[in-house]
Amino acid sequence: MISKLPDTGTSIFTVMSAMANEYGAINLSQGFPDFPIDPNLENSVLRSLKAGHVQYAPMAGRPDIREQISKLIYDRYKLSVLPDSEITITAGATQAIFTAIAALVNPGDEVIMFDPAYDCYDPSVKVFGGIPIHLKLKHPDYSIDWDEAEQKVNDKTRIIITNNPHNPCGSVWTENDLIRLEKIVSRYKNLYVISDEVYEYIQFKKQHHTVLKNELLRSRSFVVFSFGKTLHVTGWKLGYCIAPEALTTEFRKVHQFNVFCVNNTIQAGVADYLSRYADTKSIADFYQKKRDLFLQAISKSKFKPLTCDGTYFCLLDFTSISNEPDVEFAKQLIKEIGVASIPVSVFYKDQTDNHVLRFCFAKKDETIIKATEKLCSLKNCPDSNQSILGKQRSQL
Numbered sequence: 001m002i003s004k005l006p007d008t009g010t011s012i013f014t015v016m017s018a019m020a021n022e023y024g025a026i027n028l029s030q031g032f033p034d035f036p037i038d039p040n041l042e043n044s045v046l047r048s049l050k051a052g053h054v055q056y057a058p059m060a061g062r063p064d065i066r067e068q069i070s071k072l073i074y075d076r077y078k079l080s081v082l083p084d085s086e087i088t089i090t091a092g093a094t095q096a097i098f099t100a101i102a103a104l105v106n107p108g109d110e111v112i113m114f115d116p117a118y119d120c121y122d123p124s125v126k127v128f129g130g131i132p133i134h135l136k137l138k139h140p141d142y143s144i145d146w147d148e149a150e151q152k153v154n155d156k157t158r159i160i161i162t163n164n165p166h167n168p169c170g171s172v173w174t175e176n177d178l179i180r181l182e183k184i185v186s187r188y189k190n191l192y193v194i195s196d197e198v199y200e201y202i203q204f205k206k207q208h209h210t211v212l213k214n215e216l217l218r219s220r221s222f223v224v225f226s227f228g229k230t231l232h233v234t235g236w237k238l239g240y241c242i243a244p245e246a247l248t249t250e251f252r253k254v255h256q257f258n259v260f261c262v263n264n265t266i267q268a269g270v271a272d273y274l275s276r277y278a279d280t281k282s283i284a285d286f287y288q289k290k291r292d293l294f295l296q297a298i299s300k301s302k303f304k305p306l307t308c309d310g311t312y313f314c315l316l317d318f319t320s321i322s323n324e325p326d327v328e329f330a331k332q333l334i335k336e337i338g339v340a341s342i343p344v345s346v347f348y349k350d351q352t353d354n355h356v357l358r359f360c361f362a363k364k365d366e367t368i369i370k371a372t373e374k375l376c377s378l379k380n381c382p383d384s385n386q387s388i389l390g391k392q393r394s395q396l
């Protein structure tokens with residue numbers, strides 16, 4: 001068979017998690033919480049199961065959950081989003097992104113994305129014959145070089161995919177990012193945006209600049225969100241896509257054939273929970289405390305943290321510990337120190353290696369403390385040749 005994705009192998013997340021298991025390491029690689037969920041949420045889902053919500057849900061999602069999402073958006077941004085025609089419930093943000101790409105991309109269309117980029121963007125574009133155009137975020141603040149983006153956009157560009165707050169970098173947008181994106185989009189009538197905002201609530205600047213706030217951008221965007229992130233339930237794969245009616249119509253034409261509908265029990269449970277207990281305001285503070293705990297503990301190490309204004313990931317620069325390639329260094333951290341992370345080069349098409357690793361701090365405090373103690377044990381190894389993580393070891 002001729003592969004549509006010849007360059008795609010096992011993802012680094014699978015590799016690192018498997019290694020973490022094999023060596024009994026603390027897993028800060030994959031982005032999932034290790035703490036229990038809100039018992040109220042558990043009860044809502046159990047109630048939903050007992051109430052018998054176990055058959056197919058409506059194709060676009062249950063009306064009750066779409067109603068609750070509309071309320072959430074209004075409470076947070078004072079924006080009206082129509083539950084019937086502008087919100088579609090998806091199997092996580094991943095399916096929303098894939099479906100939006102499927103609805104938009106024809107063979108030969110160009111799609112702009114910014115590296116380091118979340119791993120599903122590029123292959124999803126290629127599957128539909130699109131051409132991913134990878135631009136780089138500016139290191140080390142990982143902001144978008146909008147002048148470059150402006151130069152690269154042309155008549156063949158169908159989509160710009162953005163991600164704010166940004167995984168893996170932890171960078172967040174300012175008002176200016178919206179203005180610059182609007183300027184570009186306004187010049188091309190067939191250009192659309194997929195705005196990946198799955199970490200909208202994990203925002204330490206306290207103001208999330210969603211593209212929904214900008215009238216022109218809203219009219220051209222598929223904005224994707226994830227309850228997996230917001231409610232600490234990544235395994236439920238529950239997300240949603242907000243888009244204006246005309247775009248939602250096209251989105252649903254694909255959605256009904258690649259999934260048709262999403263887990264009814266979970267949808268009804270989450271709708272019930274949101275109607276009774278939704279307290280999304282505390283999410284940012286909850287994670288900010290975890291970030292601060294991680295940063296404070298790591299300040300005693302040789303790692304240099306980069307700015308983290310959002311998401312539950314923090315990048316650590318390891319140049320003063322080792323000059324190993326980041327993939328090698330990450331593997332040795334697992335084997336010799338017992339902490340798993342993700343090397344950031346894997347998020348670049350050309351494997352740019354700035355010697356930074358991504359650590360997930362969506363963990364119990366005790367997990368963060370144990371992991372950072374281990375990472376601090378590297379502080380006396382400034383010379384990579386003497387380091388237990390030095391070159392000679394890696395070549396053995």
Ligand SMILES: Cc1ncc(COP(=O)(O)O)c(C=O)c1O
Pocket residue numbers: 031091092093094095118163166167196198225226227228229234237238239
């Ligand atoms: C930036 C980004 N987009 C999308 C996703 C996928 O979200 P979901 O698990 O809801 O499919 C993730 C998950 O890690 C992510 O980090």
